[in-house]
Amino acid sequence: MWVSFQDRYHGEMSIASNIRKLSPQDASILVTLRRQALENDPLAFGASPADDRGLSVEFVRGALADGDQAVFGHCDGPTLTGMVGVMRAAGLKRRHRAYIWGMYVAPEARAKGVGRQLLDAAVAHARTWPEVRQVSLSVTDVAAAARRLYERAGFRSWGQEPGALEWAGRCVDEIHLVLELREPRIASSE
Numbered sequence: 001m002w003v004s005f006q007d008r009y010h011g012e013m014s015i016a017s018n019i020r021k022l023s024p025q026d027a028s029i030l031v032t033l034r035r036q037a038l039e040n041d042p043l044a045f046g047a048s049p050a051d052d053r054g055l056s057v058e059f060v061r062g063a064l065a066d067g068d069q070a071v072f073g074h075c076d077g078p079t080l081t082g083m084v085g086v087m088r089a090a091g092l093k094r095r096h097r098a099y100i101w102g103m104y105v106a107p108e109a110r111a112k113g114v115g116r117q118l119l120d121a122a123v124a125h126a127r128t129w130p131e132v133r134q135v136s137l138s139v140t141d142v143a144a145a146a147r148r149l150y151e152r153a154g155f156r157s158w159g160q161e162p163g164a165l166e167w168a169g170r171c172v173d174e175i176h177l178v179l180e181l182r183e184p185r186i187a188s189s190e
Contacts, residue, residue: 037104081109086122100137
């Protein structure tokens, strides 16, 4: 059942929406939207339909059951129209970081606040992981609207990788952004 997402961490109710954390039972609808995203916006994703593990229902079902990641979805009636993933970094030295991945809003759901609500849900979830102090993401230079969304949400650019992706003879740069959730700890020199 789709329910409104409530930002429990700031005590505010989000704009009325149908945002929720997806479960393993949602694997097939997530794969359908993921395929649409890769086909419709190939320069926005590092994967392609030919090599994306995220197009395997079995792989996605397992990923949705993993406690170190979550995928949030937006539904318009019975149709999944938006998605975003957040994953906590593996490894002891990187556990203070989380990554946003796979952000996509179908064309019919754009310019309605869905992207921001999905992003807010993913960031709020990252805040629930102990010791996570920053959330990172990457966006290609052709996704100007997505970059503006991330910057309005407080992400700041820290670098750009020239020619990071190439598809159908076109190269695009990848811009790396970070959101500090808490003040970074500075190691003492003593």
